[in-house]
Amino acid sequence: xxxxxxxxxxxxxxxxxxxxxxxxxxxxLFKIPLVPSVFKKIYRTNDPRLQRExxxxxxxxxxxxxxxxxxxxxxxxxxxxxGFGFIEIGTVTPKAQDGNSKKRLFRLxxxxxxxxxxxxxxxGVGSAVKRLKRNKGVLIGGNIGKNxxxxxxxxxxDYKICFAAxxxxxxxxxxxxxxxxxxxxxxxxxxxxxxxxxNTLQSENKKKSSKKPILLKIAPDLTNDxxxxxxxIVKDTQISGVIATNTTISRxxxxxxxxxxxxxxGLSGKPLTKRSTEVIRFLSEKSNQAFPIxxxxxxxxxxxxxxxxxxxASLVQLYTGFIYEGPQLIKDINKALLxx
Numbered sequence: 411x412x413x414x415x416x417x418x419x420x421x422x423x424x425x426x427x428x429x430x431x432x433x434x435x436x437x438x439l440f441k442i443p444l445v446p447s448v449f450k451k452i453y454r455t456n457d458p459r460l461q462r463e464x465x466x467x468x469x470x471x472x473x474x475x476x477x478x479x480x481x482x483x484x485x486x487x488x489x490x491x492x493g494f495g496f497i498e499i500g501t502v503t504p505k506a507q508d509g510n511s512k513k514r515l516f517r518l519x520x521x522x523x524x525x526x527x528x529x530x531x532x533x534g535v536g537s538a539v540k541r542l543k544r545n546k547g548v549l550i551g552g553n554i555g556k557n558x559x560x561x562x563x564x565x566x567x568d569y570k571i572c573f574a575a576x577x578x579x580x581x582x583x584x585x586x587x588x589x590x591x592x593x594x595x596x597x598x599x600x601x602x603x604x605x606x607x608x609n610t611l612q613s614e615n616k617k618k619s620s621k622k623p624i625l626l627k628i629a630p631d632l633t634n635d636x637x638x639x640x641x642x643i644v645k646d647t648q649i650s651g652v653i654a655t656n657t658t659i660s661r662x663x664x665x666x667x668x669x670x671x672x673x674x675x676g677l678s679g680k681p682l683t684k685r686s687t688e689v690i691r692f693l694s695e696k697s698n699q700a701f702p703i704x705x706x707x708x709x710x711x712x713x714x715x716x717x718x719x720x721x722x723a724s725l726v727q728l729y730t731g732f733i734y735e736g737p738q739l740i741k742d743i744n745k746a747l748l749x750x
Contacts (some may be wrong), residue, residue, distance in 0.1 A: 412736030421600075424434050424516045425524070433485055440488045453493040453737045455744035460495070464702050464724045465623040465650040467581055469549060471495035472741050473715070476706050476727035477584065478526075479554035482533045483541040490548045493740040498727065500553030501586045504571040506534035507557055510591060516673050518666040522710060523682075526593045526657070529674030530555050535575045540720075542579035552580035553627070556594055565598060566610050573611055583622055585611065585649075588629040588656040588678045596629060601639045604630060608647040623650035630685045630707060631654035635688065642699045651702035652693060655686045679730035683708025687721050694722025696704070710735055712746035 420428045428588040440446050450517055460471035474496040480486050483499040490497060509531025516525045532538075535554075542550065554572035556565040573583060585608065587598035608626065615621045628640055628651060644652060657676025663680060664671040686707025693703055694749055705723030709715050718726050 412738065417734070417736065421517065421519065424513070425517050426512065429515075436485060436488050440491070446488070446491050449737075452496055453495060453741050454491070455741055455748070457744075457748060459748060460744055462495075462725060463644045465582065465625075467549065467623065469725060471744050472719070472725040472747070473740050474498060474551070474704070474725060475531040475588070475732065476561045476725040476729040477501055477551070479729055479732070481531070483550075486542075486548050486550060487544070487546050490546075492721075492737040493744065495725070496549040496551060496581075498551035498553055498582070498584060499542070499580075500532070500551075501530050501555040501589065502532050502535045502538050502553070502556045502576070503530055503555050504535055504568050504575075505557050505558075506537070507531060511574065511719040514675065516670060516675075518664065518670060518677075518679070520665045521671075521679065521681050522730070522734050523664070523666075523677055523679030524733070525671070525673045525675045525677050527559065527671075529591045530589065535572045539575055539579055540737055542576075545579070550580045551582045551584055551625075552576040553584040553586050555586045555589065555592070556595070562594055562597055562603065565603075566607050569607060569611060570614060573614055577618065577622060581622070582650070583611070583624045584627050584653055586627050586656070588627050590629070590657060590659050599629065599632070599636070601643060605647060607641050608643065609647055612649065613724045625649065625653050625704065627653040627656055628689070630658045630682060632658060632689070634692065637692055638696060641693060641700070644691065644697070644701050650702075651724075653704040653706060654693060654723075655682070655707045658682055658685065660685075663696055678707070679734070680708050680710055683710070683714055687718055690723050691721040692717055709743075710739070712739075712742045715743040716746060716750065 462469045477498040486497040501583035510529035556568035610647045702724040705718035706724045
């Protein structure tokens with residue numbers, strides 16, 4: 411029903427407006443008695459064989475929602491009823507910020523892709539914390555970043571603020587230095603500043619009575635030498651794992667019209683499927699599977715998810731595939747895992 415009726419209707423309108431409209435409609439819908447139970451019955455796949463133990467956490471299934479969809483932790487309880495095994499909120503920053511000017515979100519329908527240049531628009535970490543206090547048992551990842559006005563020299567302070575604020579309310583952290591939509595952010599992926607940032611967060615982590623897993627989200631545009639650096643950094647800083655990958659700045663092989671395809675921002679969706687899987691396989695093989703990897707990028711079918719898991723991912727995440735294929739995709743992946 412989603413692909414035949416709902417998606418064609420929603421795709422007639424501006425994608426950012428549709429996103430906010432959909433959030434409001436789901437909020438209203440889920441206040442109706444029995445509606446949450448119906449969604450659980452349709453989309454959840456409850457089977458202990460789907461459980462995964464990764465970096466000390468128990469995931470009820472390995473299919474999560476990637477950061478960027480529920481930036482401000484407004485809908486995670488409802489989205490859990492769509493069958494996800496975990497929800498990643500954010501990217502959040504210390505202070506609220508509007509992000510980049512609109513229009514900043516574009517559908518590339520011919521490519522089953524999206525270009526975004528949102529720019530870490532969010533209501534600030536404090537607002538997210540208030541909503542996370544209403545968590546009804548959802549496993550939550552907290553994706554953290556820096557404010558646009560914060561220089562790279564002072565970026566570590568922003569990450570520390572978000573880490574401290576979210577610590578009691580998320581199950582794991584994701585350090586986002588790979589978005590292409592905040593000026594100069596990707597410079598923090600260089601070995602020296604990245605090692606300093608992660609070591610600082612690990613020092614904060616060790617001050618707690620029980621540590622939380624810290625993961626690093628990386629770009630698909632890194633070279634093999636840079637990926638080898640990532641492996642060294644994970645080993646040196648002893649963080650828990652990597653999320654591969656964020657959006658890409660590449661526009662190779664797109665079929666959409668050139669004006670649309672050349673919009674600035676990060677590209678996600680089907681064109682990223684192959685590259686993200688290549689990055690996962692490279693990290694897994696070159697590190698001798700030394701750390702867990704969450705695979706994300708271009709998952710539009712159960713087969714796409716299985717390929718990433720076979721390449722070395724322990725878990726997978728959806729974003730653009732969820733928008734194009736709907737919640738049935740989550741169930742399809744979990745059913746395929748049980749069959750395999």
